[in-house]
Amino acid sequence: MNFKLFKLGAAAALTVSGASVISNLKPVAATTYKSAIKRVKISYLPGNGVRIWTNYQNGRFMGFRAKDGTEWNVVKTAVDKSGNLWYMVGDNEWIQARYTVDIASTASDLKAEKKSKSLLTKAKEAVTIKLPDKADKTDKKEETKTSKTAKASTKKTAEVATVATSTLNKESKESKNVSQSVDSVQGIINLAKxxxxxxxxxxxxxxxxxxxxxxxxxxxxxxxxxxxxxxxxxxxxxxxxxxxxxxxxxxxxxxxxxxxxxxxxxxxxxxxxxxxxxxxxxxxxxxxxxxxxxxxxxxxx
Incomplete structure (x- = not known):
C-alpha cells in the first residue's frame, strides 16, 4: 500500500475555534517499512490532518499532517514525559497515537493474526462438521417426540376405540338384554294365558x-x-x-x-x-x- 504524507503551506493555515485546521493538504510519499509492528488509520476531523513531529519528546512540527482516514505503518512506539503514546510512522516522523485507530498488526502480528484466522476457520469447520450430529440429534429428538406423540395418539385412539367398543358392547348387551327381556315378557304373557x-x-x-x-x-x-x-x-x-x-x-x-x-x-x-x-x-x-x-x-x- 502506498501511504501519503500531506504538506501544509504556511499561507494555507487558518484558525477555527482556536484550532489550527488545514485547508490545503498536499500528499508527500512516506517510506513503507517492512519492519512495521502495526498499521493504524488516522481518526481526526474529516478533511483535516494530524501534525507530524520530528520527535515524540520536545520535537518540532515538520509542517506536514497525516490526513484523516489515511492508513500508516507504525515502526516504533514511545511515551513522552506527560504519558502520551506516540507512533513513529517514518524517518523521524511521529504522530500522537490518540488520533489513530488500529487497523491490523503487521509482520509477526500479522502472522499471528493469520494463524488465529486459520484456527478460527478450523473451529468453524469443526462446528460445521458437528452440525449434522446436532441436526441428527434434533431430528432424532423430533422423531422421538413425533414417535411419542404418535404412540400417545395411538394409545388415545386405542383407548377411545376400547371405550367405544365397550360402550357398543354394553349397548349391544343392553339391547340384547332388552330384546331378551321383551321376548321373555311376551313368552311369560303367552304362557300365562x-x-x-x-x-x-x-x-x-x-x-x-x-x-x-x-x-x-x-x-x-x-x-x-x-x-x-x-x-x-x-x-x-x-x-x-x-x-x-x-x-x-x-x-x-x-x-x-x-x-x-x-x-x-x-x-x-x-x-x-x-x-x-x-x-x-x-x-x-x-x-x-x-x-x-x-x-x-x-x-x-
Whole structure:
C-alpha cells in the first residue's frame, strides 16, 4: 500500500475555534517499512490532518499532517514525559497515537493474526462438521417426540376405540338384554294365558292345577328360565318395587302388605292380570278394579 504524507503551506493555515485546521493538504510519499509492528488509520476531523513531529519528546512540527482516514505503518512506539503514546510512522516522523485507530498488526502480528484466522476457520469447520450430529440429534429428538406423540395418539385412539367398543358392547348387551327381556315378557304373557281355565288347589304345583304362587313360579321358570321362590311370602321380597300406577307387562302384583301378602297375580297389560283365584274360579284372566286393587308391585324383568 502506498501511504501519503500531506504538506501544509504556511499561507494555507487558518484558525477555527482556536484550532489550527488545514485547508490545503498536499500528499508527500512516506517510506513503507517492512519492519512495521502495526498499521493504524488516522481518526481526526474529516478533511483535516494530524501534525507530524520530528520527535515524540520536545520535537518540532515538520509542517506536514497525516490526513484523516489515511492508513500508516507504525515502526516504533514511545511515551513522552506527560504519558502520551506516540507512533513513529517514518524517518523521524511521529504522530500522537490518540488520533489513530488500529487497523491490523503487521509482520509477526500479522502472522499471528493469520494463524488465529486459520484456527478460527478450523473451529468453524469443526462446528460445521458437528452440525449434522446436532441436526441428527434434533431430528432424532423430533422423531422421538413425533414417535411419542404418535404412540400417545395411538394409545388415545386405542383407548377411545376400547371405550367405544365397550360402550357398543354394553349397548349391544343392553339391547340384547332388552330384546331378551321383551321376548321373555311376551313368552311369560303367552304362557300365562295358556294356563287360563286350569283348576285351583291350595299347595298344588302344576302343571294342571295351581295355587296363586305356584302359577307365577311355573310361568317364570318355563317361559324365562327364572326360578322364583315358591310362596307368596318369599316372592314379595324379590325384584324391584314399582308403583302400582306404573305397571308393565310381566310385573307381579300382590294384595296385602309386604310382611303379610295373601295373594299374587301376573300383570299382562291393559289393566289385566292372570291368576289362580279360587277353587271355584280356577286360573282366570281378570281386570283390575277399584274394589279389589293390588297394594304392591314387583318387577322381575
Amino acid at each position: 295358556e294356563q287360563v281355565g286350569k283348576s285351583y288347589a291350595w299347595g298344588a304345583n302344576g302343571p294342571d292345577t295351581f295355587d296363586c304362587s305356584s302359577l307365577v313360579q311355573y310361568v317364570y321358570q318355563k317361559a324365562a328360565g327364572i326360578n322364583l321362590p315358591r310362596t307368596t311370602y318369599d316372592q314379595v321380597k324379590v325384584g324391584q318395587t314399582v308403583s302400582i300406577n306404573e305397571l308393565q307387562p310381566g310385573d307381579l302384583i300382590f294384595w296385602g302388605s309386604t310382611n303379610a301378602p295373601y295373594h299374587v297375580a301376573l300383570y299382562i297389560g291393559n289393566n289385566q292380570y292372570v291368576n289362580a283365584a279360587t277353587p271355584e274360579q280356577g286360573v282366570v284372566l281378570q281386570t283390575l278394579s277399584s274394589y279389589y286393587y293390588p297394594t304392591i308391585a314387583k318387577r322381575i324383568l
